Amino acid sequence: MTPQAAMLQAMQRQAQAQAQAQQPVGPKEWAGLKDMPAKTQASLNEVLSRMTSKGQTEMTVVFVGKQGAGKSSTLNSVLNERVAAAAPFQPETLRPLLAARRAAGFTISLLDTPGLLEGDAVSQRGMSSVKLAMKDRKVHAVVYMDRLDSWRVDNSDRAIFKALADNFGMDIWERTVLGFSHGQLSPTQLPYDQFVEARANELRSAIRDTLNAPHLALPHAVVENGSRCATNKDGEKVLPDKERTAWVPKFVSTLADVATRLLDPMEFDEQKTYSKDDPNKKRRLLILPMLALQVFVLRPFITNLIRADIKKGKGGRV
Ligand SMILES: Nc1nc2c(ncn2[C@@H]2O[C@H](COP(=O)(O)OP(=O)(O)OP(=O)(O)O)[C@@H](O)[C@H]2O)c(=O)[nH]1
Numbered sequence: 001m002t003p004q005a006a007m008l009q010a011m012q013r014q015a016q017a018q019a020q021a022q023q024p025v026g027p028k029e030w031a032g033l034k035d036m037p038a039k040t041q042a043s044l045n046e047v048l049s050r051m052t053s054k055g056q057t058e059m060t061v062v063f064v065g066k067q068g069a070g071k072s073s074t075l076n077s078v079l080n081e082r083v084a085a086a087a088p089f090q091p092e093t094l095r096p097l098l099a100a101r102r103a104a105g106f107t108i109s110l111l112d113t114p115g116l117l118e119g120d121a122v123s124q125r126g127m128s129s130v131k132l133a134m135k136d137r138k139v140h141a142v143v144y145m146d147r148l149d150s151w152r153v154d155n156s157d158r159a160i161f162k163a164l165a166d167n168f169g170m171d172i173w174e175r176t177v178l179g180f181s182h183g184q185l186s187p188t189q190l191p192y193d194q195f196v197e198a199r200a201n202e203l204r205s206a207i208r209d210t211l212n213a214p215h216l217a218l219p220h221a222v223v224e225n226g227s228r229c230a231t232n233k234d235g236e237k238v239l240p241d242k243e244r245t246a247w248v249p250k251f252v253s254t255l256a257d258v259a260t261r262l263l264d265p266m267e268f269d270e271q272k273t274y275s276k277d278d279p280n281k282k283r284r285l286l287i288l289p290m291l292a293l294q295v296f297v298l299r300p301f302i303t304n305l306i307r308a309d310i311k312k313g314k315g316g317r318v
């Protein structure tokens with residue numbers, strides 16, 4: 001090769017490298033979608049096109065919840081890819097895991113965060129990770145994961161409900177879906193569908209009561225991440241409910257409903273104070289005006305009434 005040709009080739013390579021570097025690195029193609037059963041793919045494509053038809057071409061979802069609730073496993077099951085380690089976050093890991101995938105002109109981004117408990121208290125590390133997940137991002141929906149088979153809402157759960165509201169405002173709860181893992185179980189006391197309703201209502205009421213927010217919708221969706229999840233004749237993973245619900249499309253559809261119902265995605269601002277006013281504090285502020293009302297208005301009024309009565313000879317001394 002002549003020196004000129006070699007120089008030309010080197011320049012071409014450099015130009016190619018520059019062009020590649022300038023190209024925006026978009027999300028990966030959703031490879032796992034193509035490996036799903038055809039029926040599940042069709043249902044998911046329907047959900048995505050439902051959103052696209054409403055002018056929405058992306059959906060970002062943040063998974064939160066206690067350790068072992070099934071956040072990472074659910075993220076993997078939904079994408080049908082092994083993205084997040086279905087094992088506890090490493091203690092030193094703070095960064096949430098982002099998996100963004102593109103399909104049919106739509107981008108779905110799922111963010112996994114570490115468990116929100118440390119002993120009995122809210123984990124600051126977990127909360128900081130959720131903040132990192134929310135920061136500089138438009139979030140359309142949040143999944144609060146818990147296990148379907150755990151029937152206890154205790155004070156540490158309530159502390160988490162409150163901490164999320166304190167750090168992100170009620171906006172986070174307005175767009176939260178309750179996700180229940182370990183969906184394949186056989187309840188002994190109740191038929192499956194009633195069991196699920198009761199469990200969902202239990203968690204929903206606990207959140208509404210703790211936050212004094214009876215209006216919160218908190219729709220729920222059940223998932224089964226186990227490899228032994230039952231399938232239907234189309235090969236779709238199904239729940240043991242009456243309808244034998246194919247849970248992957250149902251789960252994504254529940255998220256899509258939230259994402260399209262609330263038009264504006266949530267934009268977390270680190271500088272803003274979100275903490276809800278403590279209703280007890282508000283009442284405390286009323287103590288002084290109430291006291292003044294009693295001393296300066298009610299007492300003189302009643303005393304005058306009694307004096308007037310005495311003058312008319314109706315009572316004793318004041
Ligand atoms: N059978 C069954 N096992 C599940 C299900 N979801 C999660 N698991 C298992 O439960 C364990 C915890 O699941 P993870 O997905 O790691 O839970 P996590 O919420 O990400 O936990 P942290 O990252 O520690 O906060 C793992 O061993 C999973 O394999 C489910 O739906 N069914």
Ligand SMILES: [Mg+2]
Pocket residue numbers: 071072073085086087088089112113114115
């Ligand atoms: Mg995890």
